[in-house]
Amino acid sequence: MTTSPVTLPDPFELLSSMRPLDLDRTIRPGDDLAADDLFARIVDGTVDADEPVRRRWPRRVIGGAVVVALAGGGAVAASRLFAEPTDSASLSCYSDASADPDVQVAMIIDPSVTPEDQCAPMWVDGPLGTTGPPELSSCVTDNGITAVIPGTGETCVEIGYDERAPVEPGSPNPAATITNAISDRWSAEDRCIRDVDEAVDILEGIIADAGADGWTVVVLHPPTDEMPCVGAGVDAAAQQVFTAAFPDGG
Structure with missing residues (x-):
């Protein structure tokens, strides 16, 4: 890894x-x-040497094998505040409350924990921070994946995303x-x-x-x-x- x-x-x-x-x-x-x-x-x-370093991958992509899940054409939401991801396997942890954050940590979702709990370690001497996680919330992005951002569900809406419906660990x-x-x-x-x-x-x-x-x-x-x-x-x-x-x- x-x-x-x-x-x-x-x-x-x-x-x-x-x-x-x-x-x-x-x-x-x-x-x-x-x-x-x-x-x-x-x-x-x-x-591209001119592009900034913005992606970190905690799970190894082995030998070129593509093991990320593809989005299915955008999130389908029952309301603006609660949505389900069309890509239920992919997770991205954002460094800041923006649709274009400085750093994203992309990984495969661990169904045994909430997305917020899975991203939290990235804020403890990790790529997103060193002092511990702020308040975190799960959003659904325009391409249907789960993004965990600093802030609340209202923050998701403010940056143009939907708030993800609550996730029960172990589901x-x-x-x-x-x-x-x-x-x-x-x-x-x-x-x-x-x-x-x-x-x-x-x-x-x-x-x-x-x-x-x-x-x-x-x-x-x-x-x-x-x-x-x-x-x-x-x-x-x-x-x-x-x-x-x-x-x-x-």
Whole structure:
């Protein structure tokens, strides 16, 4: 696990922008050159030296495997004050009450605690502060993820977000459970999985272990000579786990 700074464009927005409208269609390299370039930047860690350091990743993205959950097209809220995230697996801890904070700590949601409790350690000699957490509140961002910011639910509204509906620790969260299991399994493998069928078998086993009825596996980006390894990601809104190719890091 690493907590070293990584300078990247917002990974949630980049991956969401690459998501095809037809998830049953296999996307092959060359179909969308912009998507190929964006995906390559994410998995190989390419950075722009002129961009400020703003992203920290406490959970390691192993060998290029994409294990963040994609947003499903924006938050759907019953009211301005209470909303549910469309991406129930992704969490971002903000350093300040702004839609464009100085620092974000992105991670996979831990269903056993509240989002506020999960972000709180980042304020104790961490990337967000050193003196302990201020009052924290959970919001739902424009791309449907949970963001924990300093302030109250009213602060969420003030910066243009919705306040997230209260979360009961221990509540079922298949998307987070599956995403964590994918990250753990690929970390344990610590190798390049080149066989799509092998990867699909692993992913179907993860879904079964999570008891996630209705979830399916979709092959989106098969491996190539340039990207021979099979990684995986989660589309929480569609209840799908997808495969994606990435380079062999050796």
